Amino acid sequence: MTSFLRSDRSRPVALWLLAVAFLVLAMVVVGGATRLTDSGLSITEWKPVTGALPPISAGDWNEEFARYREIPQYQQLNKGMSLEAFKAIYWWEWSHRLLGRLVGAAFAIPFAYFLIRRQLPKRLIWRCAALFGLGGLQGAVGWWMVSSGLSQSELVSVAPERLTVHLGLAFALLAGLVWTALDAWTGAPRQTVPSAWNLRALGLTALIYVQILLGALVAGNDAGLVYNDWPLMNGALFPKEYAGASLWATLAHSQAAVQLHHRLLAYLLLIVAVVAAVGAQRSRYLPEGAKVLALAVAGAVVLQAAMGVATLMAGVPLWLGLLHQVMAALLLALATAFAWRVRRP
Known part of the structure; x- marks a missing residue:
């Protein structure tokens, strides 16, 4: 039986963390496009599991569009928008949320694998767990941000301070992944x-x-x-x-x-x-x-x-x-x- 910690470094762990950092960067890019195209409020519900599937049928699309027409952004900014125009902004937000789910899976599954195989340096376990928690918090903060633009009649987009918290957490996660990956590559x-x-x-x-x-x-x-x-x-x-x-x-x-x-x-x-x-x-x-x-x-x-x-x-x-x-x-x-x-x- 190999010992739990044979070394204070692991290059496979470093490569995994850098890959997750790249996915976080991709999420920042898609999130930026979502913001610049005013797409962030196109999905008005938070469904962490079932929301991974986009609308399929015409009825599904009509239901999503009907929910969007009830929020201030549609009524004050996009009144008269066509279904096709709605689909264009919907896909940006759906892609952003899908990337968030992929980031979670790309972190959680290898994390569990490295723990089970005892290939994760002991000194990095708590840090990786904290990064995983930060990623989970980011999802909750994302919905908290979106909800500000769904219920406040004076807003036709998300609250700027909530957007700042959301983006700030993403960049903190990116920095944490880079630092921990470098630690995993070289050792203590x-x-x-x-x-x-x-x-x-x-x-x-x-x-x-x-x-x-x-x-x-x-x-x-x-x-x-x-x-x-x-x-x-x-x-x-x-x-x-x-x-x-x-x-x-x-x-x-x-x-x-x-x-x-x-x-x-x-x-x-x-x-x-x-x-x-x-x-x-x-x-x-x-x-x-x-x-x-x-x-x-x-x-x-x-x-x-x-x-x-x-x-x-x-x-x-x-x-x-x-x-x-x-x-x-x-x-x-x-x-x-x-x-x-x-x-x-």
């Missing part, structure tokens, strides 16, 4: 570099994550469709429509405020990423791999900033909006890898 670290660089790398990663959350607020408020000039905002340095009715209304619901915050943090992130890359190259303590990753993160931040400006000025076309979101996911993955690598000389 034998020593670490000075803590100052650990904090810098984690701080840069956290800043990128906050910027992603601000981007979600921009998306949830359709704030990319206004103030489409740059570097000014409708010709002004500070938008006069900045303030909402309250502090929360300003931070979460003002189109001017959320876009301005997203711009300002982008400028700060550019500076921090470039300074970190330069500092990494000069460091005597960082391994070569960390220096390369620092440059990659800085380059990705510059590219993402340019892409953000282009997306804004073009009025957020579907393909460019999706590319901007994909780049955000890749940037976070790179920053996560950088933060992980600085700990390993």
